[in-house]
Amino acid sequence: MTRGKRTQSPELEVRLLREGIIESKHHVQAAVCDNRGRLLSVAGNAETAVFIRSALKPFQALAVTTTGTLERFALADRDLAIICSSHKGKIEQVRQVFNVLWHCDVDPSALQCPTPVGKRSPLEYNCSGKHAGMLAVCQQRNWPLNSYLQRNHPVQRLILTKVAELLRMPAEEIITARDDCGAPTYFLQLGQIASLYAQLSSGDSLDMERIARAMTSHPAFISGDGEFDTELMRLTEGELVSKAGAEGMQCIARVGDGLGLAIKVIDGAARAKHAVAIHLLKQMGWISPSISETLTESFMTLSGYKRLEVLGELSLL
Numbered sequence: 001m002t003r004g005k006r007t008q009s010p011e012l013e014v015r016l017l018r019e020g021i022i023e024s025k026h027h028v029q030a031a032v033c034d035n036r037g038r039l040l041s042v043a044g045n046a047e048t049a050v051f052i053r054s055a056l057k058p059f060q061a062l063a064v065t066t067t068g069t070l071e072r073f074a075l076a077d078r079d080l081a082i083i084c085s086s087h088k089g090k091i092e093q094v095r096q097v098f099n100v101l102w103h104c105d106v107d108p109s110a111l112q113c114p115t116p117v118g119k120r121s122p123l124e125y126n127c128s129g130k131h132a133g134m135l136a137v138c139q140q141r142n143w144p145l146n147s148y149l150q151r152n153h154p155v156q157r158l159i160l161t162k163v164a165e166l167l168r169m170p171a172e173e174i175i176t177a178r179d180d181c182g183a184p185t186y187f188l189q190l191g192q193i194a195s196l197y198a199q200l201s202s203g204d205s206l207d208m209e210r211i212a213r214a215m216t217s218h219p220a221f222i223s224g225d226g227e228f229d230t231e232l233m234r235l236t237e238g239e240l241v242s243k244a245g246a247e248g249m250q251c252i253a254r255v256g257d258g259l260g261l262a263i264k265v266i267d268g269a270a271r272a273k274h275a276v277a278i279h280l281l282k283q284m285g286w287i288s289p290s291i292s293e294t295l296t297e298s299f300m301t302l303s304g305y306k307r308l309e310v311l312g313e314l315s316l317l
Helices: 053-060 077-083 091-104 128-141 154-167 190-202 206-217 228-236 270-284 289-299
Strands: 012-018 021-034 039-045 049-051 175-178 184-189 240-245 249-254 259-265 306-311
Touching: 012 270, 021 190, 021 270, 039 190, 049 190, 053 128, 053 154, 053 184, 053 190, 053 206, 053 240, 053 249, 077 091, 077 128, 077 206, 091 128, 128 154, 154 184, 154 190, 184 190, 190 206, 190 240, 190 249, 190 259, 206 240, 228 240, 228 270, 228 289, 240 270, 249 270, 259 270, 270 289, 270 306
Parallel strands: none
Antiparallel strands: 012 021, 012 306, 021 039, 021 259, 049 184, 175 184, 240 249, 249 259
16 A cells, blocks of 8 residues: 555544434444555545455455466356355355365365354355365365465465565565454455455456456355345446455445445444445445435434434545
């Protein structure tokens, strides 16, 4: 991320109103970068470091698109979409994860993500697609399957190298930690995350262009019906690519423009990140008034007597 004259401005505030009376508040930071890593606008501090969590998945998928794994196993865009997903364990989503493993001749027992409570298989875990993608790369490269989550495993080193190259920094400077699914996630500045999404959407890389196209063409696999990522990508018909992460992380990119938005809710509330995303997308002109109204009804109107409102805006640098 290229520093401008300043990298911070007032945070955004999300208020939960109960019959118009403030009941609670969330504080939110956001950054917008272009595909050259230039910080364009900010709310809060763009240098705040946060765990990217599942918003890393499109970039973990680079291990699949850059190694010939898709071609070797005849995987389609539907498979690539589920590899990028945080799915809800619906039958069609689980079948798609199984399809990836079946094409690669990998038994589902090789998955090392958890089995969700009340479920029967790790295939139903929300990160199983990502894990299936990692296993596919291991099968393609003849790397060990039983240790694919270890930080020094070749597939994890490959992913780290790809992300470091996009951020134009040494891989050893990226702080990693274990995500809830067992795979590494990264501790990055908010502006760096925005720059990753700007590059995902720029069209400058065929590998990332395919990832973005897979996500926007098959939005139901990315999260699920009624979920923010899926509904936003459906409504915008391929213009925006959207990927959430746990603990209040939300990232969105405008396809073809090379612009990326990263949002972090300080207290981790999912409802606040959705409200801020709608607020900022409307401010930036990335969604129409009709799409804004539809999303507001779904994600900011919580009941007949509770709603969310967002105060503040991005500051141009």
